[in-house]
Amino acid sequence: MKLRHLAIGLLVLVLVGAGGFLALAWRSEIAPVERAEAASFAPELVQRGADLAAVGNCVVCHTAPGGKPFAGGLGLPTPFGTIYATNITPDAETGIGRWSEAAFSRSMREGVDREGRHLYPAFPYDHFTLVTDDDNRALYAYLMTREPVSAEAPANELPFPLNVRMVLAGWKLLFFREGPFQPDPAKDGTWNRGAYLAEGLGHCGACHTPRNVFGAERKGDAHWAGGEAEGWTAYALNEASPAPIPWDVDSLTHYLHKGWEARHGVARGPMAPVNTNLGTLPEEESRAIATYVASRMGEPSPERAARAQRLLAEEEAHAPGTLAPSAGSQAPPAVHDAADRGAVLYAGACSTCHDAGRPLPYGGLRLDHSTAISGPTPANPIHVILNGIPAPEGERGPIMPGYAGALDDGQIADLLAYMRRTFSDRPAWDDPAELIAKSRARGAEGGQRSLPTASDAPANPSKREPTW
């Protein structure tokens, strides 16, 4: 069914692409320029560009594993094939050294390269289109003052007709609305700043919004309704947020700026570099984004608020170690089903950290507070159980051991059944066998993403606060 959908979809795309061709498809080349001297850019402008590039996560996509920052070559898997991020260092031949500021701004606003070719929306210009001319100027100054690196990105691996860039004109006609951002006059400056950063450079929706068969983010109610990123679940950030303790502006600010929050846990997987990057900016920027996110989540329903109150009261009342049966202290529960088998494993392997009442970020979260256990899929807890939580390189951080070698797939499924039944009010997850196998196959690689900015950072190391 899905494939047939896709086939029909492709046909429509090709037709619309052909139709839209005359009106939209053709874009002129912008003449190459001599590479601008790094010294010609004001240091304040470059600094502002560094902050904006951190919000945009440019370095995360534009750096291959072990490669030079911004030199491209990272393959982004999409349902259609692999698209490689290009070299955006100021190298004249293989990078964007010969791009004028106008050519750069056009690529951000319209998703077109200097020569006039349409770019794939794996480059999130459907968000970056909101960026103002002023901010594009700062980003340009920042990129043009990076070290030029000679590196050619591999050719994209896409089937016909998707390898024909002209088809993207049809995609844009259907799904792309050009910016820049229009502030909402009914809202205050902080909210508008947050909306600008979150919907624009921060491209939160690229992961947190579900996509249609054309790979475009769905609109309307689906906006921020929860999506997927590299095999991780990116939870809903609207009123459907599954967080057991509802988020508010303060907790969101802390989480975005520091990468963890006392009653929500630690950010992992593809979210971790987002937080690390935001942590390099003044806290007001995270607060602005948090203000906007909290307004999209709205007030929790009375039932949800009451449940959260109950959980917090239980946290007060429970002495550490009494949340779940701990190893040895009680008779093990009678074993009847998967969840009962999981209870035994949990008591032996997990409860010492997760029920000990040790404060975060070093202690493990009470799992009845965990979005991971109340989320729509068990993908994230599976990644965490298999790979653990390694301390960030060269920094102190929370540590959880990985259990890939200690627990087999069946035991992990038992643990998941137990945690879901005990620590959430949601129905049991579907059989997790396939997700566990997939996560295992990806190995620790899929577990955590480190941020290339940290060490070889051309960014602003002096301003970078330790995350922990």
Ligand code: HEC
């Ligand atoms: C989610 C991954 C991702 C992020 C984040 C990202 N890019 Fe890209 N970018 C890509 C991909 C993939 C391409 C190549 C698209 C193509 O080949 O059509 C690209 C292409 C580009 C291009 C066109 C270069 C050329 O040679 O045609 C520019 C300019 C660019 N990105 C700048 C940026 C900037 C600036 C940021 C941060 C504000 C950024 N990108 C963030 C994935 C990303």
Ligand code: HEC
């Ligand atoms: C590259 C994909 C990606 C991008 C971009 C991204 N997120 Fe996330 N986000 C995730 C994933 C995956 C998780 C789940 C992480 C985990 O389980 O620790 C997450 C978790 C979160 C959470 C925790 C939700 C909860 O209930 O526990 C918040 C809040 C959040 N993101 C906000 C944002 C905001 C705001 C932005 C934009 C500034 C953003 N994210 C951009 C992938 C992303």
Ligand code: HEC
């Ligand atoms: C040495 C202590 C330790 C042990 C043992 C441990 N964990 Fe953790 N765990 C942590 C820390 C620290 C974190 C990060 C803080 C957080 O988010 O809870 C974490 C995070 C998690 C999370 C993510 C919670 C969230 O939403 O943020 C899950 C799920 C989890 N652990 C499950 C388990 C399971 C299942 C076991 C047993 C197989 C286990 N842990 C054993 C320390 C531990």
